[in-house]
Amino acid sequence: MLNDVNLSDIRSFVLIAQLGNFTKAAEALNVSxxxxxxxxxxxxxxxxxxxxxxxxxxxxxTYAGERFYKQCETALMQVxxxxxxxxxxTENVQGHIRVNSVGGPLGEDVVADYIAKFMQQNxxxxxxxxxxxxxxxxxxxxxxxxxxxxxxxxxxFIGKHLRDIEMVTLTSPEYIAAYGEPEHPKDLLAHxxxxxxxxxxxxxxxxxxxxxxxxxxxxLVCKNGRALIAGAVAGNGIIRVPMMYCRQEIxxxxxxxxxxxxxxxxxxxYAIYHRDKYQPKRQQAFIQFMQDQFTRx
Numbered sequence: 174m175l176n177d178v179n180l181s182d183i184r185s186f187v188l189i190a191q192l193g194n195f196t197k198a199a200e201a202l203n204v205s206x207x208x209x210x211x212x213x214x215x216x217x218x219x220x221x222x223x224x225x226x227x228x229x230x231x232x233x234x235t236y237a238g239e240r241f242y243k244q245c246e247t248a249l250m251q252v253x254x255x256x257x258x259x260x261x262x263t264e265n266v267q268g269h270i271r272v273n274s275v276g277g278p279l280g281e282d283v284v285a286d287y288i289a290k291f292m293q294q295n296x297x298x299x300x301x302x303x304x305x306x307x308x309x310x311x312x313x314x315x316x317x318x319x320x321x322x323x324x325x326x327x328x329x330f331i332g333k334h335l336r337d338i339e340m341v342t343l344t345s346p347e348y349i350a351a352y353g354e355p356e357h358p359k360d361l362l363a364h365x366x367x368x369x370x371x372x373x374x375x376x377x378x379x380x381x382x383x384x385x386x387x388x389x390x391x392x393l394v395c396k397n398g399r400a401l402i403a404g405a406v407a408g409n410g411i412i413r414v415p416m417m418y419c420r421q422e423i424x425x426x427x428x429x430x431x432x433x434x435x436x437x438x439x440x441x442x443y444a445i446y447h448r449d450k451y452q453p454k455r456q457q458a459f460i461q462f463m464q465d466q467f468t469r470x
Contacts, residue, residue, distance in 0.1 A: 182216040190242040266458045267297035274320040276304040277398030278418045287466045317456050319445050330445045335467040337439035339416040343428040347408035358385040365410035367393040367401050376435040
């Protein structure tokens with residue numbers, strides 16, 4: 174049967190399933206919509222199975238089509254990775270790397286600076302750097318590497334630990350003068366909070382084993398560290414951010430630590446990449462370079 178099936182028809186079917194309609198698949202393949210339609214009709218005739226239910230308004234995979242799609246998608250990805258591996262059989266570090274990273278000073282200053290140094294050392298590398306905050310799928314979104322803070326929950330990814338990020342709770346002297354200073358995590362419930370995506374702030378007392386976790390109510394929610402720091406400096410509330418974000422503001426007295434008897438467990442920072450995806454030499458070199466930079470600095 175395999176000899177009778179055109180593999181380009183299978184590729185078109187997978188693309189239709191991914192994009193949701195014939196027109197987008199035809200545009201991606203740079204062919205006419207009628208050509209794609211004939212491919213699917215030929216494929217269904219060759220294997221004797223209906224793969225798609227088509228109406229004037231909708232397109233839906235049949236049960237057989239859903240199973241066929243999932244297996245074919247995996248198989249085509251493996252073929253693609255095999256081709257990349259064959260082409261990449263060179264000692265040169267070259268090609269394109271797509272990177273997704275947390276934003277704020279950690280991503281926009283530190284990660285971006287290290288990427289610039291990597292590109293300086295490897296003239297044949299091009300990089301696409303994205304700072305989108307939502308959780309991304311490395312495969313579906315076509316990223317090679319992502320940089321993330323926090324523990325990793327997805328077993329499909331490999332996480333290369335780069336460093337632990339020291340966290341601090343800060344506010345401005347003006348805020349303390351106006352609203353008072355919290356001494357215990359529970360006191361935060363009565364204060365103005367400026368936070369990112371973390372809604373529960375956890376602490377441990379430095380002189381005992383006592384732990385506290387507080388569900389904070391925010392007066393400002395923003396996933397950008399610079400915005401949180403600016404709000405705190407303006408006297409708008411209390412923030413919990415990486416120490417590396419605001420050393421200058423602390424040195425200048427614009428921000429001061431609060432609840433110094435309560436410490437925050439450092440947050441791990443990882444480079445993550447897909448477990449099953451072939452790693453070109455450029456990606457291996459990039460990850461190793463980033464790990465070396467974070468280890469030294």
